[in-house]
Each structure stands twice: as C-alpha cells, then as structure tokens.
Amino acid sequence: MTGTVERTEAGGLLKEWRGRRRLSQLELSLRAGVSARHLSFVETGRSRPGRDMVLRLAECLDVPLRERNRLLLAAGYAPVFAERPLDDAEMDPVREVVRRVLAGHDPYPAVVVDRDWTLVEANTGVALLLEGVDPDLLAPPVNVLRVGLHPRGMAPAVANLDQWRAHLLHRLRLQADWTGDAGLDGLYRELASYPGADPGPPRGTPPLAVPLRLRRNGAELSFLSTVATFGTPLDVTVSELVIESFFPADDATARALGAPRTPA
Structure with a gap:
C-alpha cells in the first residue's frame, strides 16, 4: 500500500511540473526519449519510474535540485543531491x-x-x-x-x-x-x-x-x-x-x- 501511494505521489508531482512547464505528454516524452504511453502510466501511478527515469524527466523539466530530491523520495529512492549548510x-x-x-x-x-x-x-x-x-x-x-x-x-x-x-x-x-x-x-x-x-x-x-x-x-x-x-x-x-x-x-x-x- 505504501509503495502505491509513493508511486502515485511521484507521478502526480511529475504531472504538476509538466503542467508548470506547459508541456504536453507528447512533448515531454520526445524530450526524455520515452513513449507517451509510458509517461502517462508513470503520471497516473500505473507504472513505477526507475531512478534514472525520474532524474531524466526532472532534467527535461528543469526541476530545481531541491525538488528533484523530493521526486526521488516520492518514487521510493534516496536523494542524490547533497544539501550542505554554507558554513560546512x-x-x-x-x-x-x-x-x-x-x-x-x-x-x-x-x-x-x-x-x-x-x-x-x-x-x-x-x-x-x-x-x-x-x-x-x-x-x-x-x-x-x-x-x-x-x-x-x-x-x-x-x-x-x-x-x-x-x-x-x-x-x-x-x-x-x-x-x-x-x-x-x-x-x-x-x-x-x-x-x-x-x-x-x-x-x-x-x-x-x-x-x-x-x-x-x-x-x-x-x-x-x-x-x-x-x-x-x-x-x-x-x-x-x-x-x-x-x-x-x-x-x-x-x-x-x-x-x-x-x-x-
């Protein structure tokens, strides 16, 4: 049950970012090199995106690094971008x-x-x-x-x-x-x-x-x-x-x- 919630949340977040960038599923799929059908399944939670897929879509959507970490967590993966305080x-x-x-x-x-x-x-x-x-x-x-x-x-x-x-x-x-x-x-x-x-x-x-x-x-x-x-x-x-x-x-x-x- 938890995995389903995470996948749906990750897909929903990706859909929000796609809407914010005013891209259609077809436009994003072409940029990311995936099928529009697969992207649709990811956004609706029917398909779990791999870690590399999350990062590729986030890159194509120019998602800020902070939010890329959030997308990874929502999809069930560990963040990849460190966040160190400036006095570190x-x-x-x-x-x-x-x-x-x-x-x-x-x-x-x-x-x-x-x-x-x-x-x-x-x-x-x-x-x-x-x-x-x-x-x-x-x-x-x-x-x-x-x-x-x-x-x-x-x-x-x-x-x-x-x-x-x-x-x-x-x-x-x-x-x-x-x-x-x-x-x-x-x-x-x-x-x-x-x-x-x-x-x-x-x-x-x-x-x-x-x-x-x-x-x-x-x-x-x-x-x-x-x-x-x-x-x-x-x-x-x-x-x-x-x-x-x-x-x-x-x-x-x-x-x-x-x-x-x-x-x-």
Whole structure:
C-alpha cells in the first residue's frame, strides 16, 4: 500500500511540473526519449519510474535540485543531491568564491541571497543602499526584497519606485511560478500589498533595462543590476545562491562612488 501511494505521489508531482512547464505528454516524452504511453502510466501511478527515469524527466523539466530530491523520495529512492549548510567545511571553496566576487565589486553594492531572498552575504558597498532603513528590517534573517520595497525600507529613497517595484514583483512572480515554491508565493502577496502603483507604459525612449534610481544627499544615483549563479551545481544550497551586483548606470553615479569614468 505504501509503495502505491509513493508511486502515485511521484507521478502526480511529475504531472504538476509538466503542467508548470506547459508541456504536453507528447512533448515531454520526445524530450526524455520515452513513449507517451509510458509517461502517462508513470503520471497516473500505473507504472513505477526507475531512478534514472525520474532524474531524466526532472532534467527535461528543469526541476530545481531541491525538488528533484523530493521526486526521488516520492518514487521510493534516496536523494542524490547533497544539501550542505554554507558554513560546512566542504563549502569553503564556495564561500571563498563568493567573498572574492563581493570584495572585487566594491565600491559598488553586491549581495548574495538564497532561494527565499534571504541575505547570505554583502559587501561594504551595500551600506549605501541601506541608509535610512529601519533597523528592524535589518535584523536577521534579512529579506532583501522586503527591505527594498517596504515603506520603512528603501522605498522612500527610490526615485522610480513604481517602476522598480513592478520589476521586482514581476521577477518574484516568475520565480514563484517556475519553482512552485509556496513561500515565494506568500512573499509575493506580502510585497504586492505594499504601497505602489502600476508604472504604466514607458514614455519616450524606453530604457535598455530598469534602473534603480536612488536619492542620496540631494543627488540621484542610478544603478543597473546583474545576476550570477554557480554553473552546473550538484549541491542544493549552491544551486540556490544568487549573486546580485549593482553597477553605475551613468558617469555621475560612478564618480559619486569614487570610480573612474567609463571609457568612451
């Protein structure tokens, strides 16, 4: 009886992921190199997928490593992806890479966050972004999206708050939908309840990317952000780390942060 429940649950989870990726059984079967009939039997629990089959389908569906472990457990197999805390000795190389990246990005702000947008590490440049933020929002664990959009966070200093808010909410909505993470869905609902409005269609020449325009000491600083992740991770924790780096979007901001002028 237990095996039947596990097989049905595994098949149901695979079906959920297939639906989330908007793939038909035929499309997924072609990607995975299995028959649509066999895939149908797996999803309904009539056939038990082998360990390799679970991993192959999860790979084709781009399922996060954390959820691949869950699929394996539901099918009756042991997880294959380790999940080590970041302070584990085996994670020393990861921490070293993160710290080198953060230090190398100074004086520009950069942060490392986990899958819940909880702050893991930051460089000294981040202090510029956090000026005036309520200390309660900076008490660990710090959620960087909450800090960015909360009325007692960075929001009052963001000159293009409606535009920046729409960008962050859209990004979070996509992440929640892609990962199926209920926690991210709850975070989205919380942040969407904060004051703000739809920025509407862009006027004039649309920007190449949405900047963060920050009021500081009577001036306006403008930043563009980039996101980096670890390539081909085999550890759940590593796969969920994101490094977000902010670069000056104009020469005035670069000068204000003590950086050389961008070459022509």
